[in-house]
Amino acid sequence: MLYWMHREHRCRDNWALIHALDEAKRRGVPCAVAYGLAPSFLGACIRQFGFLLRGLEQTAAELAALGIPFILIRQSPDTAIPELARSVSASLIVTDFDPLRLKRSWVHAVCAAAPCPVDEVDSRNVVPCQVVSGKLEYAARTIRPKIHRLLDEYLDDLPELSELAADVVPWRWQVPAVDWQTLRDGLGVDRTVPEVPAPFGPEPGEDAAGVVLHRFLTERMALYEKRNDPNVAALSGLSPYLHFGMISAQRVVLDTLARNGARRSVAPAEARESFLEELVVRRELADNFCLHMQEYDSWNAFPDWAQRTLDKHRNDGRDYVYDLQSLEAGKTHDPLWNAAQSEMRLTGTMHGYLRMYWAKKILEWSASPEDAVRHAIWLNDRYFIDGRDSNGYTGVAWSMGGVHDRPWQERPVFGMVRYMNYAGARRKFDVDHYVFRMGVLERRMREEGAI
Structure with missing residues (x-):
């Protein structure tokens, strides 16, 4: 076996x-x-x-x-x-x-x-992707009831592995030992984007994932309603672990619900519901999208209405156009975007709200929507620890091509694709403080030899 x-x-x-x-x-x-x-x-x-x-x-x-x-x-x-x-x-x-x-x-x-x-x-999914739906779902509102109908059936507790392994026949073939350090050192992969050392990035492994989950449930979930503010430590920090499968989404749901039932739960019901919506419905929607839309990482994945409106505005004048090298280096006119790109480049992570802003600005500053998608996917897969993931590809398709979204007010370049701008970000949170924090982070990493 x-x-x-x-x-x-x-x-x-x-x-x-x-x-x-x-x-x-x-x-x-x-x-x-x-x-x-x-x-x-x-x-x-x-x-x-x-x-x-x-x-x-x-x-x-x-x-x-x-x-x-x-x-x-x-x-x-x-x-x-x-x-x-x-x-x-x-x-x-x-x-x-x-x-x-x-x-x-x-x-x-x-x-x-x-x-x-x-x-x-x-x-990966609490309700298996191919059980939830056999077709491409239009939006969260179409897949949500399908998942919720099946949650009680699939949200079982998980058995202890030690009990299952105890009675299995021993393996009788020789298993070569793995020299993990030599293996890492000998990989012929691109090393120009280095690993992120602690405490600047997440610690890998199942134990670390469990610690991050516990701290989120006991300390940060109470702040989850402020999750769109990058200056508030409200997010779970679980994305790298979920991406690499170092923690089970089902375990996260079960522990969250158990915390919900505890007498001294620190999080309001609305925060827990929002977290579970993103953990279950939105993640499973992303897997559905990538399974049924094979060109999930290209312009061809955009719905017809988005392709039509972007085509209509394809030749609109753009105040700024940046090539991939300028984007990669964070050399744009926008201090918020540059700081977000710096966070990604330095730590392999980026706040969820800023990931949307980041992608939409690439669309606004690219010569064509096709260039925008290519640049965003390349940067996503190169720098994010949780890149090359259905969530990341779906996020780019939502930000640039209206996937799982609806038409909005028409404007230059974006057409009817949802728009985000610097002024809107300033209304939501203290942009200057975030930019300052990223500058401090880069100086500290340089001083400590982390970059």
């Missing part, structure tokens, strides 16, 4: 691993976790590969403590996994669900080449 891990990089609260162990126990066969480390992945740099591998090292150690071997192969999984399955006469491969094109192609290739059946398990 093989569990091919490629999206859910965790040991705990992992339905795919649970299913693999259940099947191994039922069939009386051993079970191992297999990982095919592709030499490149959608423009990821050492920043993303380093975060992934440092977390994966912890997960492999936790699996080993449970007697579950972790097999890492430095080869693209579409060829590595079928070869491994044949070598151990696997009776079943269990794997993760992922809606991205490259991952779908990997799964299809493994299914075609594997010597045994392949079960795909959606451990």
